[in-house]
Amino acid sequence: MTYLFYSVVCLLMVLVKTTLVPGQVIFETFYDLLIPFIVYLGLNRPGREGIPLALFFGFIMDSLSGGTPGLYVSIYFWIIVAMRALSRYLHAGNWIFTSLAIGLAVAFELLALLFYLAAANPDVGIPSDALRIVLIQIGWAMLTGPLLMYFISAVQRRIDALRREAAGAN
Amino acid sequence: MFSRKSAMIVGLIILVAANIIALSIISKKPYPSYGMGQIAITCVAPFQRLIVRSTRTMKDIWRHYFSLVSVARENDELRRKLQRARQESNRCREIRLANRRLRKLLALSQVVDDRSLAAEVVGKDPTPWFKTILVDKGRRHGVIKGMPVVSPDGVVGVIIEVAPGFSKVMLLTDPNSAVDALVQGSRARGIIKGGPEGMCLFKYVLRKHDIREGEIVVTSGMDGVFPKGLRVGKVASVVKEPAGIFQHVTVAPAVDFERLEEVLILPIARRQGDSLK
Numbered sequence: 001m002t003y004l005f006y007s008v009v010c011l012l013m014v015l016v017k018t019t020l021v022p023g024q025v026i027f028e029t030f031y032d033l034l035i036p037f038i039v040y041l042g043l044n045r046p047g048r049e050g051i052p053l054a055l056f057f058g059f060i061m062d063s064l065s066g067g068t069p070g071l072y073v074s075i076y077f078w079i080i081v082a083m084r085a086l087s088r089y090l091h092a093g094n095w096i097f098t099s100l101a102i103g104l105a106v107a108f109e110l111l112a113l114l115f116y117l118a119a120a121n122p123d124v125g126i127p128s129d130a131l132r133i134v135l136i137q138i139g140w141a142m143l144t145g146p147l148l149m150y151f152i153s154a155v156q157r158r159i160d161a162l163r164r165e166a167a168g169a170n
Numbered sequence: 171m172f173s174r175k176s177a178m179i180v181g182l183i184i185l186v187a188a189n190i191i192a193l194s195i196i197s198k199k200p201y202p203s204y205g206m207g208q209i210a211i212t213c214v215a216p217f218q219r220l221i222v223r224s225t226r227t228m229k230d231i232w233r234h235y236f237s238l239v240s241v242a243r244e245n246d247e248l249r250r251k252l253q254r255a256r257q258e259s260n261r262c263r264e265i266r267l268a269n270r271r272l273r274k275l276l277a278l279s280q281v282v283d284d285r286s287l288a289a290e291v292v293g294k295d296p297t298p299w300f301k302t303i304l305v306d307k308g309r310r311h312g313v314i315k316g317m318p319v320v321s322p323d324g325v326v327g328v329i330i331e332v333a334p335g336f337s338k339v340m341l342l343t344d345p346n347s348a349v350d351a352l353v354q355g356s357r358a359r360g361i362i363k364g365g366p367e368g369m370c371l372f373k374y375v376l377r378k379h380d381i382r383e384g385e386i387v388v389t390s391g392m393d394g395v396f397p398k399g400l401r402v403g404k405v406a407s408v409v410k411e412p413a414g415i416f417q418h419v420t421v422a423p424a425v426d427f428e429r430l431e432e433v434l435i436l437p438i439a440r441r442q443g444d445s446l447k
Contacts (some may be wrong), residue, residue: 066300
């Protein structure tokens with residue numbers, strides 16, 4: 001049930017990013033919508049559940065984007081590992097902490113992608129407007145990411161309740 | 171001998187290093203892809219096609235029926251005619267120049283019209299940093315990796331991943347893209363690479379060539395991928411540094427990638443002489 005929910009959500013987010021958003025003014029300023037999900041999985045779910053899902057998200061993104069295969073898998077893997085480490089020291093339910101965690105994850109993703117771009121094509125380098133895009137994306141992620149996480153959390157609680165009910169019935 | 175913490179730090183460093191090395195090795199390939207990627211494309215692309223077609227239908231209904239029906243239709247027709255005329259004009263100019271230089275051996279093969287395949291754009295790259303699109307033709311339709319993709323306006327890109335019913339196209343503006351091209355007037359040759367802000371860089375053009383802004387850049391046919399004479403774009407800026415053997419040329423692509431809806435997949439131009447008829 002949990003895996004199905006996250007797979008469907010992943011598909012929906014990817015469809016929004018690849019069909020509806022491109023060509024719109026917000027495209028460049030809109031962050032990776034899967035990041036709040038990975039942050040949520042890292043902070044709130046067990047590793048055996050979160051890590052395979054993060055790798056699955058990365059695989060989908062790698063397949064649809066023009067980057068080298070394994071790039072998104074690596075990025076998402078390190079984000080979830082970092083979030084799991086952070087969750088040991090900080091309180092995951094705090095709104096400010098959640099916002100910061102999502103901002104950091106988006107910043108890490110963008111920096112990794114820009115580093116890859118610069119390393120793979122030294123003559124082209126980093127786009128001149130990269131800093132502006134990075135800052136806007138981080139800002140948007142910090143503002144709206146916690147809302148997405150709140151939604152995931154609510155659905156996840158419902159799934160857990162259903163699972164408990166089913167276990168109780170058996 | 172080592173504490174648990176030290177072992178974890180060393181393990182982490184090794185894992186990071188291994189990750190970076192693996193990515194560097196994979197990215198050295200000209201068209202990096204992996205077989206499993208086709209599965210994801212096959213699963214996601216049908217939904218993308220459904221959404222794109224629904225969106226287009228909605229847009230068309232709005233444009234054609236609720237707002238200035240006849241004007242929109244006339245505009246569509248004129249646009250199509252203009253595209254055809256542009257392509258025709260470009261073709262004629264290429265042929266005239268070739269004849270002037272008495273290149274009688276120009277192989278005017280039936281590359282485009284015989285074996286080309288029309289495809290619809292069903293999805294775009296999920297990030298603004300890479301420039302790829304998904305089209306609704308794949309291995310089932312005879313598409314193979316490395317095939318050139320064009321539109322009536324000019325060069326679009328090259329096929330980099332093929333699934334049974336869909337393919338991924340690396341656009342001309344992607345930083346990893348490289349197309350052998352020449353300036354139509356001066357015949358100065360170089361490599362077109364994706365540059366910043368939707369522009370292309372015309373690399374390795376010798377300083378001795380006199381290139382002016384607004385000149386048309388076409389494919390040279392020397393890369394064994396694109397047929398000769400396809401429109402790439404227009405020279406947007408030329409900078410000659412005081413030193414160095416090359417000049418810095420920026421090219422504005424002929425194709426508007428934001429509005430791209432249909433493309434044509436061509437067979438690979440294996441011979442240098444392959445040219446557009």
